[in-house]
Amino acid sequence: MQSFELDKTDLSKLRKAIEGDDQELSSILAEYHASEIAILFDNIKAEDRQRIINLLEVEKASEVIAEMSEEAHPEELLIQLHPEKRTEIVEELDYDDATDIISQLEAHEQHEILEDLSKDDAESIRNLLSYHEETAGGLMNTQMIKVNINLTKKDAIDQIIQQSEEIEEFYTVFVVDDDNIFKGIVSLKDIIKAKGNVKIMDMVKPDAVYVNADTDQEEVAKLLSQYNLTSIPVVDGYLKLLGRVTFDDVIDVLEDENTEDILKISGVSEDEELAGNWVDAVKSRLPWLIINLGTAFLASAVVRYYEDTLAHLAILSAYMTIIAGMGGNAATQALAVTVRRISLYDLTDKQAYRAVLKEFTVGMINGAVTGAIVLAFAYFFDANLMLGFVIFLAMTGNLIIAGFTGAGIPLLLKRVGIDPAIASSIIITTFTDVFGFLLLLGLASKLLL
Amino acid sequence: MQSFELDKTDLSKLRKAIEGDDQELSSILAEYHASEIAILFDNIKAEDRQRIINLLEVEKASEVIAEMSEEAHPEELLIQLHPEKRTEIVEELDYDDATDIISQLEAHEQHEILEDLSKDDAESIRNLLSYHEETAGGLMNTQMIKVNINLTKKDAIDQIIQQSEEIEEFYTVFVVDDDNIFKGIVSLKDIIKAKGNVKIMDMVKPDAVYVNADTDQEEVAKLLSQYNLTSIPVVDGYLKLLGRVTFDDVIDVLEDENTEDILKISGVSEDEELAGNWVDAVKSRLPWLIINLGTAFLASAVVRYYEDTLAHLAILSAYMTIIAGMGGNAATQALAVTVRRISLYDLTDKQAYRAVLKEFTVGMINGAVTGAIVLAFAYFFDANLMLGFVIFLAMTGNLIIAGFTGAGIPLLLKRVGIDPAIASSIIITTFTDVFGFLLLLGLASKLLL
Numbered sequence: 091m092q093s094f095e096l097d098k099t100d101l102s103k104l105r106k107a108i109e110g111d112d113q114e115l116s117s118i119l120a121e122y123h124a125s126e127i128a129i130l131f132d133n134i135k136a137e138d139r140q141r142i143i144n145l146l147e148v149e150k151a152s153e154v155i156a157e158m159s160e161e162a163h164p165e166e167l168l169i170q171l172h173p174e175k176r177t178e179i180v181e182e183l184d185y186d187d188a189t190d191i192i193s194q195l196e197a198h199e200q201h202e203i204l205e206d207l208s209k210d211d212a213e214s215i216r217n218l219l220s221y222h223e224e225t226a227g228g229l230m231n232t233q234m235i236k237v238n239i240n241l242t243k244k245d246a247i248d249q250i251i252q253q254s255e256e257i258e259e260f261y262t263v264f265v266v267d268d269d270n271i272f273k274g275i276v277s278l279k280d281i282i283k284a285k286g287n288v289k290i291m292d293m294v295k296p297d298a299v300y301v302n303a304d305t306d307q308e309e310v311a312k313l314l315s316q317y318n319l320t321s322i323p324v325v326d327g328y329l330k331l332l333g334r335v336t337f338d339d340v341i342d343v344l345e346d347e348n349t350e351d352i353l354k355i356s357g358v359s360e361d362e363e364l365a366g367n368w369v370d371a372v373k374s375r376l377p378w379l380i381i382n383l384g385t386a387f388l389a390s391a392v393v394r395y396y397e398d399t400l401a402h403l404a405i406l407s408a409y410m411t412i413i414a415g416m417g418g419n420a421a422t423q424a425l426a427v428t429v430r431r432i433s434l435y436d437l438t439d440k441q442a443y444r445a446v447l448k449e450f451t452v453g454m455i456n457g458a459v460t461g462a463i464v465l466a467f468a469y470f471f472d473a474n475l476m477l478g479f480v481i482f483l484a485m486t487g488n489l490i491i492a493g494f495t496g497a498g499i500p501l502l503l504k505r506v507g508i509d510p511a512i513a514s515s516i517i518i519t520t521f522t523d524v525f526g527f528l529l530l531l532g533l534a535s536k537l538l539l
Numbered sequence: 540m541q542s543f544e545l546d547k548t549d550l551s552k553l554r555k556a557i558e559g560d561d562q563e564l565s566s567i568l569a570e571y572h573a574s575e576i577a578i579l580f581d582n583i584k585a586e587d588r589q590r591i592i593n594l595l596e597v598e599k600a601s602e603v604i605a606e607m608s609e610e611a612h613p614e615e616l617l618i619q620l621h622p623e624k625r626t627e628i629v630e631e632l633d634y635d636d637a638t639d640i641i642s643q644l645e646a647h648e649q650h651e652i653l654e655d656l657s658k659d660d661a662e663s664i665r666n667l668l669s670y671h672e673e674t675a676g677g678l679m680n681t682q683m684i685k686v687n688i689n690l691t692k693k694d695a696i697d698q699i700i701q702q703s704e705e706i707e708e709f710y711t712v713f714v715v716d717d718d719n720i721f722k723g724i725v726s727l728k729d730i731i732k733a734k735g736n737v738k739i740m741d742m743v744k745p746d747a748v749y750v751n752a753d754t755d756q757e758e759v760a761k762l763l764s765q766y767n768l769t770s771i772p773v774v775d776g777y778l779k780l781l782g783r784v785t786f787d788d789v790i791d792v793l794e795d796e797n798t799e800d801i802l803k804i805s806g807v808s809e810d811e812e813l814a815g816n817w818v819d820a821v822k823s824r825l826p827w828l829i830i831n832l833g834t835a836f837l838a839s840a841v842v843r844y845y846e847d848t849l850a851h852l853a854i855l856s857a858y859m860t861i862i863a864g865m866g867g868n869a870a871t872q873a874l875a876v877t878v879r880r881i882s883l884y885d886l887t888d889k890q891a892y893r894a895v896l897k898e899f900t901v902g903m904i905n906g907a908v909t910g911a912i913v914l915a916f917a918y919f920f921d922a923n924l925m926l927g928f929v930i931f932l933a934m935t936g937n938l939i940i941a942g943f944t945g946a947g948i949p950l951l952l953k954r955v956g957i958d959p960a961i962a963s964s965i966i967i968t969t970f971t972d973v974f975g976f977l978l979l980l981g982l983a984s985k986l987l988l
Contacts, residue, residue: 101887123746123766125765125766125767129765132884133887133890157765159884247731250728251728251731251732254728254732259726259767260728261710261769277708278727278728278731279699279700279703279709279727282696282699282700282727282731283700283703297572315787315790315791315794316574316578316606317572317574318574318708318787320710320769320786337769337786337787337790338764338767340790341764341786341789341790341793342764344790344793344794344797345764345793345883348793348797348800348801348879349879349883351797351801352797352800352801352804352875352878352879353875353876353879355801355805355875356804356871356872356874356875356876356964357868357871357872358872358875358876362876364876364879364880364883364884365880365884365890367897368897368900368901368904371876371897371898371901372901372904372905375869375872375901375905376904376905376908376909378868378872379865379868379869379872379905379909380908380909380912382864382865382868383861383865383909383912383913385864386860386861386864386865387861387916389860389861389864390857390858390860390861391857393856393857393860394854394857397853397854397856397857398853400849400853400856401850401853404846404847404849404850404853405843405846407842407846407849407856407859408839408840408842408843408846409839410856410859410860411835411838411839411842411859411860411863411972411976412832412835412836412838412839414860414863414864415831415834415835415838415863415867415968415972416828416831416832416835418864418867418968419806419827419828419831419964419965419968420824420828422805422806422871422964423805423806423807423824423827423828425805426801426802426804426805426807427802427805427807427811427813427820429801430798430801430802430813431813431814434794434798434813435581435608435813435814438550438582441582441814448816448817448820449820451817452817452820452821452824455817455821455825456821456824456825456828459825459829460825460828460829460832463829463832464832467836515805515868515871515964516868519864519867519868523860523864527860
């Protein structure tokens with residue numbers, strides 16, 4: 091009994107054990123929980139993972155594989171195992187975990203694994219593979235505790251005990267009718283507490299939240315989180331009960347969606363693996379940088395247009411960098427707040443309108459304050475009040491544009507059904523660069539030359 | 540039985556009901572779940588919230604208040620209620636929810652609420668208020684199902700049924716000895732399945748994960764998510780059982796931490812409320828923009844230093860904006876990937892070193908590719924191969940710096956115990972602005988004039 095993460099001592103102890111013989115390694119492994127061994131797997135060579143999986147008993151080996159991070163590629167480990175061992179492990183896995191892992195493999199590899207399984211298991215996994223990865227169907231587990239609505243308390247408890255041989259953990263008992271139509275939920279606690287041998291029908295909570303198999307995973311996560319559910323039932327178009335999505339899957343979905351949001355608004359492809367190699371990183375980021383280059387040429391065309399102005403007043407270059415930098419950062423601020431707000435809440439049109447209006451106001455005030463600072467600097471340092479005034483106007487105008495686009499563009503994208511996080515800082519800062527230079531250099535050429 | 544969120548039809552139906560009389564409103568409210576009414580509360584006036592809470596029966600009213608988003612300020616609603624109603628509601632709330640809400644109030648308001656409660660309730664909440672908000676103690680609920688390790692199956696079930704009168708939902712039964720020392724967990728399922736009248740002692744799983752009251756909430760969330768637990772027991776320094784943190788609290792923590800991360804790397808104060816007004820937004824963002832202004836002056840000082848170079852070759856201004864913009868975006872990419880990776884995983888020194896090396900390589904390649912594009916442009920458009928060459932070198936150098944600082948600075952901060960997300964894009968882009976200008980203008984003044 092201990093509260094731990096895998097710290098450096100554990101890691102080096104385990105690493106050392108890997109150098110020893112199988113017996114020694116086995117006895118050290120026995121001290122660790124499956125999810126700790128899964129963390130170790132992030133830090134060791136593929137051949138050592140192979141060896142450890144072969145040393146572990148099947149149940150623990152399957153837990154380790156289920157707990158491995160996606161980025162450690164459990165599917166590669168699985169496909170390289172001896173077919174017999176592999177089949178044992180896959181049959182031990184929950185269907186949803188098995189499906190997640192197998193779905194990452196090539197079709198012929200999937201086939202190779204599935205043909206060794208029992209007919210039932212293979213069919214269940216094939217069925218799950220047919221749902222889109224990012225829907226309730228793709229997340230759900232078909233193993234669950236399910237009782238008929240017409241059972242009595244005593245028979246229901248017998249059924250639950252029998253079904254729970256197969257199912258490690260459950261928190262909710264689902265209730266169906268004779269046609270497997272979902273009728274509601276009942277907690278084990280309520281069944282036990284019920285006085286006398288009443289029927290499930292009298293205990294079932296019929297107003298349970300459920301989702302369809304094709305419901306988007308973000309929606310599933312929102313519902314589970316909003317109603318504080320440990321699991322949410324998944325039904326088909328006829329309300330037939332197909333499976334359940336559990337809170338631990340939803341925690342993973344939330345982490346994934348958050349990673350996607352933070353990467354996308356920073357101009358990184360959502361598929362980039364955080365611990366991937368440089369080749370993947372270049373592939374994921376170079377396209378965005380080339381888009382950025384295109385937009386940068388646009389901004390630079392504005393500068394080019396005012397080349398004469400700059401040749402006459404080279405000091406403007408020094409202020410250009412300030413206007414552009416401030417605009418970009420103010421836009422990133424508005425963008426981050428807006429994208430996060432859209433992720434967490436469903437905004438009404440009125441709220442969206444107010445959000446844009448608010449960012450407009452914030453941009454104006456922040457622009458005026460920082461613009462005034464630069465005005466004072468230009469007056470005292472460059473002894474040019476008119477230049478300061480031009481800068482003040484350009485800064486205020488640019489920060490208004492920053493707020494307006496930083497909030498407005500993601501909200502507009504959401505409205506037309508496009509992922510708002512794609513309005514990355516790369517796109518938004520184009521606006522602030524272009525308009526910032528237009529304002530500064532345009533005003534300068536009118537008022538200062 | 541229905542799968543819903545509060546859509547526009549529901550919202551306008553509820554809004555219309557608010558205009559009607561109390562009886563009409565009550566009957567409409569009865570159709571909605573507490574967490575749906577909590578969402579409605581984001582969209583209506585304070586006085587209407589007040590009225591609805593007063594119309595609801597105490598149990599539902601307390602659920603609504605518990606489910607209200609932090610940003611809708613449930614504490615303000617609570618403090619304005621009639622003291623009698625308020626006391627009823629607070630006594631119905633779980634201790635952890637009550638504590639969260641009350642902690643947002645002024646000391647005299649807290650006192651006002653607590654003095655009306657029963658001695659037991661007031662003491663429990665006062666006790667919880669003493670823990671730091673962002674620790675296991677601050678998150679935990681002291682209400683839980685707890686049995687003595689020496690009980691027999693039958694007595695344990697009786698105890699559980701009795702305790703569950705008070706506790707709506709539970710998933711795990713905690714086991715303690717006579718001194719309330721935590722001894723492990725047992726699931727209700729295992730108790731029921733146990734044959735004969737065995738003792739809890741023979742069923743308890745002693746290797747349960749637990750946390751201390753002062754464990755940071757991020758650590759708690761990691762453990763619960765890693766071990767797929769519905770709840771995690773909280774103990775004091777003597778291993779006495781104090782309470783439990785449940786998965787729904789952890790989901791909220793994850794959402795909060797993710798909001799903080801995304802805001803901080805975008806240069807927004809972590810405390811800014813997403814739906815706050817413009818005054819709060821200005822307060823939260825202006826300080827960062829002023830820091831940014833300071834760093835922008837630094838970059839602009841570099842430009843100023845090369846004023847003569849720019850006066851001779853004004854076209855450099857057009858390329859400056861490209862180099863600076865690309866450097867800033869490449870740095871933001873490296874920063875986002877690194878900050879997110881640190882949030883999700885504990886990196887070893889070797890992994891941290893490799894991450895920086897990877898970003899260095901990525902920067903070099905992306906810099907060379909985009910630099911070559913600009914080189915070609917300068918050659919064909921400005922007919923100046925040497926200028927193109929200078930730009931190529933500056934771009935490559937700047938993107939190397941972008942990768943190096945984007946990954947290196949957050950990792951360094953983490954290493955010395957500072958929140959890595961504070962290495963916001965504002966800080967990182969200073970490096971790329973300053974070094975980008977130094978490289979471009981320095982090389983240009985040496986090679987082109």
